[in-house]
Amino acid sequence: MQQRTLGSTGLTVGAIGLGCMGMSFAYSPGRRDDEESVRVVHTAIDRGVTLIDTADVYGPFTNEELVGRALRDRRDEVVLASKCGLVVRDGEIVPSGHPDHIRAAAEGSLRRLGVDVIDLYQLHRVDPRVPVEESWGAMAQLVIEGKVHHIGMSEADVDQLAAAHAIHPVATVQSELSLWSRDQLDKVVPWCREHDAAFIAYSPLGRGYLTGVLTTADQLEEGDWRRGNPRFQAETIERNRRVVAVVDEVARERGATPAQVALAWVLALGEDIVPIPGTKRLTYLEENLGAADVRLTAADLEALAPLADQVTGTRYCSRSIPRPPPPCDGGTGRMTAGSAPG
Template structure:
């Protein structure tokens, strides 16, 4: 697989990474199959995927344990990324950025992942009740202590990025980016490029919608997080089908699948961007990874250029 560099960290990763959240959290968690997920992670590594992304809140905690099991004997083959700063309380996900929480969180992550150091440790969300400088100062201490190698941050504003970066370099910013979610292109991605930070694109397949496989909310199990998402309400899905139709048209032109077109579009935005699609199926993994070799023509890109303007429903 083609390689990309995670900003100033110098870490080299495959052009497409693997997001592990859906293996045990949010997306139909009742049907989780840890053994199959472990096979998927190992198959991904065999195919050149090196960025493996998880977080303590996924599960919570069970996803890091799963990744830790999958990486036994293969730790040195991957760039391992995890996150702290979100907790589940009374069924709600809440940001916590206190320094004492961050220090305790990394110890738990190291134990569950069964590693001595995490390559990329990310602040999952900025806590509105804690100055980002305080949270980031604690993150920087983890680097000094040798518990993590590089730092990243997720879903931060440009002002928050600037405040954090003044304390310790940001190696990567992780935020949602896809054909139907392009908010970060206007300010955050330019900031990353100015400050030599990579951009890790989560949900590059629009939480599965952009693949064309999901046509009705009735396809989602009762405990699937997407049932409560504005874009997955019945009326929104109906109106958003035109986006998938346009992607499918391009896919036919390139002899590819809609998922491959969606990923190729993200990759085409720049070599400093690494999408991390998630899957629990080996067949979907192979489909996704083939997008690294898909070239979109200027006409294809033009056909996809304004799809986000026609999205119904907020991201959250």
């Protein structure tokens, strides 16, 4: 697989990474299989995938345990990334950026992953109740203590990134980026390029929708957080099929699948961007990795350019709380323990 460098870290990773959240959290709860997930991780490594991403809130905690188990004999072959800063409290997922929590969270992640050091440790969300300088100072202290090698942020805006970067380099920024979610391209990706930080794109397949497999809301299981997401309601999922139709047309021209075109589009944005599609099935893993061989033409990119403006529904429920807002819970707008923070 082609290689990409994670900003100023010097770490080299495969151009496509692996997001592990869905193996034990948020998506299709009835289809989880830990043994299959371990095989997915091992096969991904065999195929050149070296960026493996998890978080303590996925589960909570069980995803880190699963990833730790999968990497038990292969730790040196990967760049291991995890996150802290979100906790489940009273059935809801809320930010927790106090330095004491960050220190305790890091110790817990190290233990569950079964490692001595985490290559990339990311602040999952900025806590609006805690100055970002305090949270980031605690993250930087973990680097000084040798518990993590590099630190990054997730879903942060440019002001938060600048405040953190003044204290310690922000190595990476991880946020949602796909054909139908492009807001990060306006300010955050340019900030990353100006400050030599890599951008890690989660949900590059539009939470599975851009694959063309999901055509109705009824296909989503009970307990799948997407059932409450604005883009996956019965009316919006139908309207958004026009987006997938264009992706499918480009895919036929390239002899590829819609998923591969969606990933190829993210890859074409620049070598400083690393998508981390998630899957818990070997079949989908192989399909995703095939995107590295898809070359989109100028005509393809022109056809795909307007799609973001044609999407119906916001990517989260509410814009009334500090960004990024949580997924919906039955229309309440709350982030619950079953929600997917990304």
